[in-house]
Amino acid sequence: MNSPRTTLYRDKHNAKLMGVCSGIADYTGVNALWVRLGFLVLLFTVAPILLPAYFIAGMLLSKKPPHLYVDKEEQQYWQRVRQSPKRTAREIRARFRDVDRRLAEVEHHYVSSNPRLTAEIERLR
Amino acid sequence: MDPEFVILPMVLIGLPWLILHYVTKWKTSATITTDDEVLLDELYQLARRLDDRMDTVERLVASDNPEFQPKRLQANLEADNQQLRELDRLIAEKKGTAK
Numbered sequence: 001m002n003s004p005r006t007t008l009y010r011d012k013h014n015a016k017l018m019g020v021c022s023g024i025a026d027y028t029g030v031n032a033l034w035v036r037l038g039f040l041v042l043l044f045t046v047a048p049i050l051l052p053a054y055f056i057a058g059m060l061l062s063k064k065p066p067h068l069y070v071d072k073e074e075q076q077y078w079q080r081v082r083q084s085p086k087r088t089a090r091e092i093r094a095r096f097r098d099v100d101r102r103l104a105e106v107e108h109h110y111v112s113s114n115p116r117l118t119a120e121i122e123r124l125r
Numbered sequence: 126m127d128p129e130f131v132i133l134p135m136v137l138i139g140l141p142w143l144i145l146h147y148v149t150k151w152k153t154s155a156t157i158t159t160d161d162e163v164l165l166d167e168l169y170q171l172a173r174r175l176d177d178r179m180d181t182v183e184r185l186v187a188s189d190n191p192e193f194q195p196k197r198l199q200a201n202l203e204a205d206n207q208q209l210r211e212l213d214r215l216i217a218e219k220k221g222t223a224k
Contacts (some may be wrong), residue, residue, distance in 0.1 A: 003157075003158075003159045003162045005162055005166070006162055007158060031136065042191060053159045073207070074169070077169055081157070081162075081165055085161065085165070088165065089165070089168075092165070092168045092169065092172055095175075095176060096172060096175070098176075099172070099175045099176055099179050102179050102183060103179060103182075105195065106182060106183065106186055106193075106195075109190070109193050110186075111187065113190075113192075118180040
């Protein structure tokens, strides 16, 4: 698998049993508590098939490799990518535009006020 | 008419319909390829680095020219807040050891 950041893992590190629910929580960015609650509610009300499905998923999914993300921010970033890549692309564009705007501001400051020139003039007086 | 004759077809037809509807929706939604993932990773790292560099440049310019006030469009940015929290924590620690 060549796309390590967009595959579903089971998160053994935060696991209660096999880590399937915490893996889903890590994949989607939903709190693990809600995933587990929803799983149990569905299991006891409409879909008892979820129990064998859980163990099949527990056997099929590979464990989440440690140190996949550098920090919390990067983890949240990839959760957003998995939710909607398009929106993330727009967010990245917004960040680049923000940097561009700030750079333009610095440039404008140096071009319009020219602090070095005014300092030279002050010295000549 | 018995209620069973209404509920049974509803469950038998409606439930698979609902499931298949969302399965097709999920299938047709854009999935990103390995290349896309690499590209997004690079863009993310680049945006972050540029953002940090811009912070440094703004700070340098502001220290040389007191009248230069960098404007923030997003005043409450998580990336900045995290650093501020770190600073708060360090200050609190320092106060704790000084006492």
